[in-house]
Amino acid sequence: MVYSWEELSQQIEAEVNKHDFSGKPAELYDPIGYTMTLGGKRIRPTLCLLAAQLFSGDLQKAMNLALAVEVFHNFTLVHDDIMDEAPIRRGKPAVHAKWNRDVAILSGDVMFVQAYQLLAKGNPEKLSQMLTVFNQTAIEVCEGQQFDMNFETQTGVQVSDYIEMIRLKTAVLLACSLQLGAFEAGASEKDAQLIYEFGEKIGIAFQIQDDFLDCYAKQEDFGKRVGGDIISNKKTFLMLTALEKSDKEQIEKIKSLMSTGTTDEQKVAGVLEVYNELNISEVTKTAMQAYFEEAMLALDKIEATSEFKQPLVELAEMLMMRKK
Amino acid sequence: MVYSWEELSQQIEAEVNKHDFSGKPAELYDPIGYTMTLGGKRIRPTLCLLAAQLFSGDLQKAMNLALAVEVFHNFTLVHDDIMDEAPIRRGKPAVHAKWNRDVAILSGDVMFVQAYQLLAKGNPEKLSQMLTVFNQTAIEVCEGQQFDMNFETQTGVQVSDYIEMIRLKTAVLLACSLQLGAFEAGASEKDAQLIYEFGEKIGIAFQIQDDFLDCYAKQEDFGKRVGGDIISNKKTFLMLTALEKSDKEQIEKIKSLMSTGTTDEQKVAGVLEVYNELNISEVTKTAMQAYFEEAMLALDKIEATSEFKQPLVELAEMLMMRKK
Numbered sequence: 001m002v003y004s005w006e007e008l009s010q011q012i013e014a015e016v017n018k019h020d021f022s023g024k025p026a027e028l029y030d031p032i033g034y035t036m037t038l039g040g041k042r043i044r045p046t047l048c049l050l051a052a053q054l055f056s057g058d059l060q061k062a063m064n065l066a067l068a069v070e071v072f073h074n075f076t077l078v079h080d081d082i083m084d085e086a087p088i089r090r091g092k093p094a095v096h097a098k099w100n101r102d103v104a105i106l107s108g109d110v111m112f113v114q115a116y117q118l119l120a121k122g123n124p125e126k127l128s129q130m131l132t133v134f135n136q137t138a139i140e141v142c143e144g145q146q147f148d149m150n151f152e153t154q155t156g157v158q159v160s161d162y163i164e165m166i167r168l169k170t171a172v173l174l175a176c177s178l179q180l181g182a183f184e185a186g187a188s189e190k191d192a193q194l195i196y197e198f199g200e201k202i203g204i205a206f207q208i209q210d211d212f213l214d215c216y217a218k219q220e221d222f223g224k225r226v227g228g229d230i231i232s233n234k235k236t237f238l239m240l241t242a243l244e245k246s247d248k249e250q251i252e253k254i255k256s257l258m259s260t261g262t263t264d265e266q267k268v269a270g271v272l273e274v275y276n277e278l279n280i281s282e283v284t285k286t287a288m289q290a291y292f293e294e295a296m297l298a299l300d301k302i303e304a305t306s307e308f309k310q311p312l313v314e315l316a317e318m319l320m321m322r323k324k
Numbered sequence: 325m326v327y328s329w330e331e332l333s334q335q336i337e338a339e340v341n342k343h344d345f346s347g348k349p350a351e352l353y354d355p356i357g358y359t360m361t362l363g364g365k366r367i368r369p370t371l372c373l374l375a376a377q378l379f380s381g382d383l384q385k386a387m388n389l390a391l392a393v394e395v396f397h398n399f400t401l402v403h404d405d406i407m408d409e410a411p412i413r414r415g416k417p418a419v420h421a422k423w424n425r426d427v428a429i430l431s432g433d434v435m436f437v438q439a440y441q442l443l444a445k446g447n448p449e450k451l452s453q454m455l456t457v458f459n460q461t462a463i464e465v466c467e468g469q470q471f472d473m474n475f476e477t478q479t480g481v482q483v484s485d486y487i488e489m490i491r492l493k494t495a496v497l498l499a500c501s502l503q504l505g506a507f508e509a510g511a512s513e514k515d516a517q518l519i520y521e522f523g524e525k526i527g528i529a530f531q532i533q534d535d536f537l538d539c540y541a542k543q544e545d546f547g548k549r550v551g552g553d554i555i556s557n558k559k560t561f562l563m564l565t566a567l568e569k570s571d572k573e574q575i576e577k578i579k580s581l582m583s584t585g586t587t588d589e590q591k592v593a594g595v596l597e598v599y600n601e602l603n604i605s606e607v608t609k610t611a612m613q614a615y616f617e618e619a620m621l622a623l624d625k626i627e628a629t630s631e632f633k634q635p636l637v638e639l640a641e642m643l644m645m646r647k648k
Contacts, residue, residue: 028470079433083426102407102473105429106466109403112436113462120455127451131444138437142430146352149426 002307003053005315009046011059012066016042019067021114031095031107032114035074038090043319045070047174048181050315051195054308057185061123065130065184068118069177072134075111076141078104083149112138119180126183133183133196137176144169151235159240163204166237171203194298198312201295206319208288211236213324215272216281221323227268233258237287238280239271245278292320326631327377329639333370335383336390340366343391345438355419355431356438359398362414367643369394371498372505374639375519378632381509385447389454389508392442393501396458399435400465402428407473436462443504450507457507457520461500468493475559483564487528490561495527518622522636525619530643532612535560537648539596540605545647551592557582561611562604563595569602616644 003011016036023029045066052062080086081094082104088094096104115134122130147165151157178199182192213222214229215238229236243251257270275281295316299309327335340360347353369390376386404410405418406428412418420428439458446454471489475481502523506516537546538553539562553560567575581594599605619640623633 023467025467025470025474027474028467079429083429105403105407106470109436110463110466112433113459113466116440116455117459117463120452120459124452127455128444128448131440131451131455135437135441135444139434139441142434142437143347143349143352146349146430150349150351 002311003049003059005046005050005311005318008049008053008059008311009042012042012045012049012063012070015063015067016070027099027103028107028110031078031099031103032111034098035078035089035095035107035111036071038092040074040090042070043315044073044173044177046315047177047199047312050312051178051181051187052185053181054195054302054304054312055182055185055187055191056308057181062181062184064118064121065180066177068115068122068134069173069180071111071118072115072138073173075108075115076145078108078111080145083145122180123184123186126186130180130183133176133179137172140168140172144172157235157240159237159244162235162237162240166207167200167204170207171200174203174206175199188303191302191304194302197298198295198302201291201298202316202319205288205291205295208237208284208291209320209322211238212281212284212288213322215275217323223324227264227272230268230271231264238275238284241283241287242271242275242278242280245280245283246274250274250277288320292316326635327373327383329370329374329635329642332373332377332383332635333366336366336369336373336387336394339387339391340394351423351427352431352434355402355423355427356435358422359402359413359419359431359435360395362416364398364414366394367639368397368497368501370639371501371523371636374636375502375505375511376509377505378519378626378628378636379506379509379511379515380632381505386505386508388442388445389504390501392439392446392458393497393504395435395442396439396462397497399432399439400469402432402435404469407469446504447508447510450510454504454507457500457503461496464492464496468496481559481564483561483568486559486561486564490531491524491528494531495524498527498530499523512627515626515628518626521622522619522626525615525622526640526643529612529615529619532561532608532615533644533646535562536605536608536612537646539599541647547648551588551596554592554595555588562599562608565607565611566595566599566602566604569604569607570598574598574601612644616640 019036021029021033021036048066048069049059049062052059077089078095081089082096082101086094087097095107119130119134120127144165144167147161148169151162151165175196176199179192179196182195187195211229214224214236215227217226219226229239242254246254254271254274257267262270296313299312302309343360345353345357345360372390372393373383373386376383401413402419405413406420406425410418411421419431443454443458444451468489468491472493475486475489499520500523503516503520506519511519535553538548538560539551541550543550553563567578570578578595578598581591586594620637623636626633
């Protein structure tokens with residue numbers, strides 16, 4: 001039988017909920033259980049299991065790797081929330097807000113080790129390969145976070161810099177999650193490379209989609225305030241593309257909207273006006289579609305039955321079709 | 325030939341200095357090179373090489389493991405300095421003081437991964453064993469740091485709690501460093517366990533020695549102010565032992581010295597008076613000696629020539645005889 005991504009994500013949710021994250025001292029371990037059971041879409045571990053299924057692997061054996069990437073992802077959220085001074089995570093207080101900064105640093109560090117402990121439970125023959133991609137990914141995620149922070153104050157950020165940043169910050173971990181599942185299941189070197197590429201391209205498309213929705217989602221579908229990125233002067237794919245395509249007058253208009261005392265409504269309306277003049281909505285959808293198609297092309301090339309590819313296609317389509 | 329610990333620590337210093345810690349973005353990598361070349365005694369990597377030598381291993385192959393424990397140790401310092409709000413590290417600004425908190429968090433995280441990258445370069449057949457002890461150690465070091473922070477505000481801390489805290493915070497990493505060198509060199513399971521025990525006991529003795537020197541070093545030998553732990557109300561081995569041995573009157577005296585508006589000089593003199601009444605200096609030396617002897621006993625049992633054991637004995641004796 002072939003599991004759908006919904007079924008596998010439910011299995012992961014159940015596994016996370018039955019996993020024992022407790023330990024002593026409590027200040028160190030309580031935040032870990034708290035963070036891990038805050039919910040979330042469990043996309044990364046689901047990708048790991050889907051890749052294991054794709055190559056006819058034992059899903060139970062791949063479960064530790066799936067948990068490893070989920071624990072790692074949540075570790076990055078705990079540390080990122082300190083840096084971003086974000087008080088809320090998934091509708092609840094972030095760890096540094098509920099406990100304090102030091103607890104968030106140190107609990108995060110422990111989660112990082114726990115990710116490695118889970119990884120070490122994978123197929124022993126593949127341990128070295130798995131460690132290599134996991135290490136590389138962990139470093140790249142940190143690089144992506146640092147580039148993202150740098151961009152806030154940096155001028156002259158290009159669209160290509162931005163794509164590289166989201167590749168590092170988001171896409172490589174999706175790719176790594178898939179590749180770990182593939183390694184566990186004994187996929188060929190070539191197929192492991194292709195599934196990585198699939199994840200990387202989907203990840204970039206996913207992040208562009210995030211930027212798109214922040215601007216063009218319907219307010220009734222969207223969880224947050226539509227236009228939030230514009231209000232906070234965020235350098236998104238849309239904004240950077242607009243700046244690259246703008247004439248002098250349009251650049252002046254954007255700059256003046258970003259700096260002077262306009263209301264949030266005026267700012268969103270004004271920037272959207274420029275976006276419309278430049279057709280940014282279509283340009284963004286086209287870019288997203290191009291990455292999506294590159295992902296599908298990589299998946300096509302993988303030597304596996306289309307029956308096993310189908311849940312990956314569905315997950316990818318779901319990510320692209322979402323409204324929030 | 326047999327290398328002395330001085331020779332091996334110089335080799336490590338040279339290796340650290342020629343290692344390329346650079347990368348992009350610079351905000352992420354500059355602090356790593358900065359931290360790694362601040363100096364220090366390089367005790368942990370030296371122990372790693374001494375253990376590899378003990379079991380006739382290839383020291384060049386063990387070098388990556390030696391660097392792994394040194395990078396890991398320095399990672400813990402970078403994060404600890406944020407938590408302790410310590411502005412100075414080895415006479416220079418700490419990373420969070422020279423750059424900022426976020427840089428220190430994220431550069432620290434990257435160093436943590438780099439430690440794993442170096443570890444992954446070890447003997448592939450031993451990778452799983454090495455990863456297991458390294459993961460366990462990394463978690464324990466975090467636990468030790470959290471216990472240490474908890475002790476600051478906790479009442480009723482026992483000497484045994486304190487020993488467990490320093491075992492976790494300091495000793496296990498010395499033990500792990502030795503065991504990694506032993507694994508690399510292909511030591512037997514039993515010998516790998518014994519060298520771990522040697523490191524663990526030496527580590528505890530070393531930390532008790534630290535507490536002893538803070539109180540009883542000669543000011544002309546000691547780098548910091550003698551009595552600093554007393555002035556800052558630190559729960560050291562000496563203080564906790566004194567509290568356990570004190571009668572009601574002595575406890576009152578200590579408590580009053582710790583809380584009321586005495587000068588630093590009066591406080592140090594007053595606490596030392598109680599320490600002298602209770603013979604704390606001798607009790608501490610005896611405890612230190614006991615751990616030192618347990619360490620030597622473990623070393624004795626290891627199946628290796630005494631010629632190869634000698635540098636380890638010398639390093640242990642140096643740590644015990646030091647005046648600062």
